[in-house]
Amino acid sequence: MINLAVLPIVLPLLSAIILVFFNSKVRISRLLTKIFSLIGFGVSGYIAWYVIENGTITLETGGWVAPFGIILVVDTLAAALLLTTNIVSVACAFYAPYSGLGEKENYYFYPFFFFLISGVSGAFITGDLFNLFVFFEVLLMASYALIVLGGDKVQFRESIKYLLINLFSSMLFVTAIAFLYGVVGTVNMAQIAERVAEVDQQGILTTIAFLLFFVFATKAALFPLYYWLPNSYIVPSPVISALFGALLTKVGVYSIVRVFTLIFVHRIELTHEFFIWIAGLSMIFGVIGALSTNNIKLIIAYNIIPAIGYMIMGIGIFNQAALSGSIYYLVQDMIVKAALFLLVGVIAYVAGTSDLRKMNGLIHHYPVLGWLLFISAFVLAGIPPFSGFIGKLLLLEGAFRNEEVIIAIIALITSLLILYSIIKIFIRGFWGDKDAMKGLTIKSTKGLIAPIVFLLAITVILGVGAEYFYPISDSIAIYLLDPDVYIDSVLKE
């Protein structure tokens, strides 16, 4: 089917529109959300299979040929991320009805949920820089609405910060695109790449590259632009936090991957060397943040930042092993971050608090919850049978191959501290006397556990089945190192 590439954008968009009509009927909304998210999962799974079998799909929307129209490009990287996005969306769709959203569900929660998915999918598959901006705005608009949904005082406070920083970086994005258009005269990524290569990325182009990096780094929460993230990610309800933590920052990472493997690859000693420093500092400061707090939600939110650091480290090192590791880590981190946010949502709900100092001995009452947290800590830290291991191993291999020893050591120490920050929740919250928590009433966790198990099962599959997934991430890395393949698939000459 000729329009396969546009389905990941159009299906969530249609789902959102249909769900607006069923806004006041919660039961129907829930049912439709589950059905639509499963359809999206199936379609993206088919697209991923199709792309792996038959190579990149390009769609010239409106029938306008390459540099003139909007091109949608689904390559293996985009397909993998689309599938991951839909996995997260399925888990969140099944978690949402039980997560105690209350009357928020009647205030267009589900339509905004699907608008967010649509924006994220669009950002992954567009082949046009200005379109990337538009899809950024689509997902940000939906996230503004989701973050303030419910209207608590803290939500208002954090959402104004979130909105201001994102508006600022969006304006900068437009400015950067305007500069780039002024220099190369096109916004089609493949053609930009071609023209930047022609002049060997001289002078002003490297400046624009840094400007774009600044924009994406703000969206992806890299050091020193991460200060808006931790607090604003914990104020909405857990299912929204999970969507944000899993998807939003990763779109920024994806944009950095795309722009700095396709377009700006001719001054690596300037740009990519800089990324390694930024990655190292992000890891250090992110993990310090995670260790500094006793709020379990905040611990998870701070853990996003070192994970972004790992991915940027792979792009900074820029060889096959490191890029492959980055891609592997990106995919697994989206899933495990979603699982962790959902998990701490349940823990905070059953304990009645998100303060670690007030929790104790939960394992006696909620054994499943405890062991799930234990497993996810291992996944996040990269203990061998789980998926975090392969990504980090490849990243370290890449680092040592390029003799970037300092960043490798920082990455290893950060892993250890990440493990400590999560296992701290386990030790302080779950160990202890059976009756240590006074006034703890046992609450039902019906429906809340299954989505988390689903996500963690996928991370285990990603880890155990590395034999199957590693060649794919490797082929993506080879593909990313050779921008001509992308350019040729878009500009057919």
Added chain:
Amino acid sequence: MTRPNNLILRTTTSLIAFLLLGFSIYLFFAGHNAPGGGFIGGLMTTGAILLLYMSYGINTVTKMLPINYIKLIPIGLLVAVATGAGSFLFEVPFLSHSFGYFHFPLFGEVELATAMLFDLGVYLTVVGVMMTIILTVADDQ
């Protein structure tokens, strides 16, 4: 309490509102070959309805135009997306548009393009969004 007598305002409003509505529809149709289009047409329509609200008050106009503006947004989006998705039926790339020449009794031969349907979606969405924003803020106590 005496109600203010705003006879002049109301009389001119009923005249100007129709002029504005007519002009907004002209702008909407002109979009293909001249400045205009769904966005500016929608804004102009909103302006006309807003003028009615300002001179006649919220109750009268709601009775006159019983439209749920919030529902207008998804309807507009649906029209726009369906225009794009219509290409699924003809096995052409998404958002492909086509056009044809039709004969109408009063206007003679007219070129009609499917891009106008997309514009209609934009028009409805803009009217819906603008009216929702204004009425929500106006209703706020």
